[in-house]
Amino acid sequence: MLKVQELRELIKLVDQSSIDEFTYETNGTTVSMKKSGVQQEVKTVEQHAAQVEQPTAPVVKEETKAPVAEAPKESKNEEPAAESSADFDHEIVSPMVGTLYTAPNPESDPYVQKGSKVEKDSVVCIVEAMKLFNEIEAEVSGEITEILVEDGELVEYGQPLFRVKTK
Template sequence: MLKIQEIRELIKLIDQSDINEFTYESDGTTVTMKKSGNEAVIQKEVLTNVPNEPTTLVNTTPQPAVKEDTVRAESPAAKEEQREAASDADYEIVSPMVGTFYNSPNPESDPYVIKGSKVQKDTVVCIVEAMKLFNEIEAEVTGEIVEVLVENGELVEYGQPLFKVKTK
């Protein structure tokens, strides 16, 4: 089975190439990626050898994150703090899939990371649940979390920024 990072790399390679359709089969698992205009369609089919068990078909259509412009009345100090955080952040940890964002392994636990937390490349920063599968998301950089961009339990889109990180 392909790992999340391998799937991400395949998506990037296919997106940058002239290939319109890609299929990968291994150990009874088939992953098909097709380009259709500006949107990518990914299908994952898991075949099992157990009779009378239905075939699972996952059809995920990643869509670009939609940002809504909102106007908020904030104090000058809060605006300055946001400006500093934005200028300090030089890396964004993004969601590799559509799913539900969780900041801790269970509701009783402390969050993996908060604003000001130091992270390494292999530090787990959150979980994104997709179809009852809990996927640990790693920082992929060494640095400090300067902003958490989503709330616990919030639905996230493919490619949506989750954290801003100031790298060292």
């Protein structure tokens, strides 16, 4: 069964894309999404429900109003970022979904802190995805002006992690 976070991610991806209908099947679970105006309809069907003669009876139907309501919240969160644009020139974003670690191990100091100077090849954090630890590099030279995530936090693809004032 898909986790709630995975479902939210799928809803967000479908919402941002130009597709109107999406079906995903894995491990006996089927998730179907269909855009209808502003709202999306999500149906989850277990494998045993698909084997019943009348498949419409056991279908669990959820109206997903929360993700639609979350979209304006995200745009509100972007407004303060635009206001503080004088503090940074570049955002280091997560290249993948995973767990972020600010240090190579729990006993070590963090790779960077607010005010740290970084080069293009400086490692700023690690994102663990599927038991693989991926070092994330700054990609620009400058100074870390803001750290937007905490150690051990789950991050999403494209999520801003650090703000950098370039040289």
